[in-house]
Amino acid sequence: MRATMCGLVAIALVSLVGCTRTENPSPPTTITTTVTASTVQGTTRTAPSQGTAVDPADYQGPGGHFFASPSAKWHCGIVAASRQAGCHGPMPADAPAVPGSGAPDTMVRPNSIVVAWGNQMARFTSIGDPQFMPDGPNSRPLPYGRSLTVGNFTCTVAQTTGVTCTNTLSHHGFTVSDHAYELR
Template sequence: MKRIGCAAVAVVGACLLGACGSSGGGDGPMATVITDRPTPITTAPSAPSAAPASPSTAATTTPTSTTPTSTTATPTSPAAPQAKPQDYAGNAPGWYYFSSPSGKFECGIAVLESSIAGCHGSLPSSAPEVPGSGASETAVKPNAVQLIAGSPAKFESLGDPKFHRFDGPAAALPYGEELTVPGSGSTNGLRCSVDEQTGVTCTDQVGHGFTVSDDDFDLR
């Protein structure tokens, strides 16, 4: 009866077996009952997290050029100093006279119904012949260059040297200065200047004009 009780108790736990083995009595050695140790429960290691998915399309960065854009500034000519018209006014209303500093040309600007500007003087030998003032059928050397506002400039043979100041000497217009006289209409103004190299230049407000020296000319 003790062996059976001890065997039953041994199934329950190893600690009770030790107690049965220590009690006396019985004819032979008591059978040893070995119970399997409980299998330890282990937690399976977590699967390594997946590497972050590569983006399906790689972002493309377009470098921005830092090279400065080359710009070339267009030079602008400074405005010419303006002469005072009253310093060149003649006795006749609306007339203004000037000479070149060299004395080679006498010129005038007249504000008329159609304003005019012109010069007498040392015209170039290359100037074309024009109809004579008293005999239009005869070609002669011109004695004047004239601009009527709104029309192309041209050489003329004038019987009356109208751009010469008779009541006294005309004041010299300094090189680089500009004499501007408003006209009688919106496009009737005229301006003249003198350059030491190119000579006298007079223009209207629509692009007509002349440049003349003792050895060259340009009519437009």
């Protein structure tokens, strides 16, 4: 009985295989989807291109490379010691509250925006001492449409969108102006 059952199963399988068509087999289809997490608030704008590069030596100061926006609203830096890029300036009104510097149980308006070396999204912060300004009173302006690249960070300034800083390895970064922001 068992031999008969195995024989019937074998005949059924051969019949099924014999009924399939192989004249025009379709090649397998591969679909690739890339999803990028992003937080956008305020007016959505197209991020500026990287622009024409400046000489990093022109922006080097103690502990990093520093610049101001041409409007002087933003003071920014790429700081080697802390392996991050960031800016101080007039944060948008809808920027989320963050733990206070020195008082982490108190939520306050942020006074800086930062993108780190690792694979972390950019974030707003409250920093007690300015980290993204040179020791002297003035930061050299980074002209609109120009870019400053140091290590894996590139920062640009655009008149319509504000300051953009990106970690070129992780593609995390931010674009910020006094009325809008994007965290990547």
